[in-house]
């Protein structure tokens with residue numbers, strides 16, 4: 308019996324209502340629309356269920372891959388062996404704690420969180436409205452846009468370790484940096500985050516959110532599969548500007564290309580493979596390095 312068959316049998320006996328899918332295509336769960344089958348994908352609906360899944364996978368010595376909304380991931384064409392845990396929409400609680408604080412589950416989308424904050428008359432998450440990921444992915448990545456960043460408003464994070472124990476960290480303890488948090492080094496799964504916001508009129512908040520969304524629509528290829536900015540912002544420049552200066556707008560590797568609309572985006576033209584995207588990122592990084600001496604590093608997480 309394989310480890311995954313044993314996992315499946317044991318989890319079904321323990322949690323009969325747990326949702327498990329076999330050979331689930333990662334392409335269905337990534338904004339790039341790329342990626343082969345995950346051997347087993349679990350969709351926990353609560354922190355308790357997640358805890359049981361993690362305890363069993365630790366017992367079977369299998370380390371799961373953690374998927375949020377899949378908007379910053381390049382998944383392999385060959386698929387993923389073992390267990391993948393998808394948290395999108397699963398941990399979806401959202402509550403206002405007092406005049407300034409909101410507590411939210413990791414599976415809630417950033418757009419839903421920003422709308423909830425706006426409707427509660429709380430400002431500080433307008434920047435997050437157009438980021439297509441989940442709260443868990445946003446905290447893990449310290450997502451940011453238009454001058455806002457998760458670290459500016461996130462004051463507490465509940466993290467489950469791989470044995471199913473929950474730890475609570477303050478914003479400072481999360482060691483947030485540019486597209487970085489302590490979870491990248493230490494592992495662990497965001498299950499819940501608390502945000503401290505500033506009271507403001509809902510109209511003003513909505514107006515800023517709409518303004519930022521218009522700027523996004525006008526400048527980004529939102530009609531094509533991508534994972535947002537392909538490269539991190541290098542010290543002393545902007546990736547998109549360096550790529551454009553190197554004459555690489557529209558540059559193609561297989562069915563992946565640098566967007567004609569925004570040189571910071573790598574897009575799937577239709578039928579692109581993970582290999583196409585990796586070749587594209589490598590070629591672009593090399594050409595920009597030859598041109599400027601600046602080495603671009605991928606922002607997208609390559610699995």
Ligand SMILES: Cc1cc2nc3c(=O)[nH]c(=O)nc-3n(C[C@H](O)[C@H](O)[C@H](O)COP(=O)(O)OP(=O)(O)OC[C@H]3O[C@@H](n4cnc5c(N)ncnc54)[C@H](O)[C@@H]3O)c2cc1C
Pocket residue numbers: 338372373374375376377378379380394413437438439440441442443444445446447448449450451452490495496497498529533534535536608
């Ligand atoms: C069109 C488009 C525009 C974008 N614009 C922006 C932008 O303006 N700013 C920006 O910062 N990003 C942007 N992104 C990238 C992406 O949306 C963010 O990085 C987002 O925070 C990723 O969240 P996710 O839930 O999709 O994470 P995923 O892509 O699923 O995962 C990303 C990483 O986070 C980990 N992870 C996910 N959930 C958890 C969890 N609960 N606990 C622990 N680890 C977890 C994964 O293991 C993985 O390593 C954009 C992407 C697209 C497609």
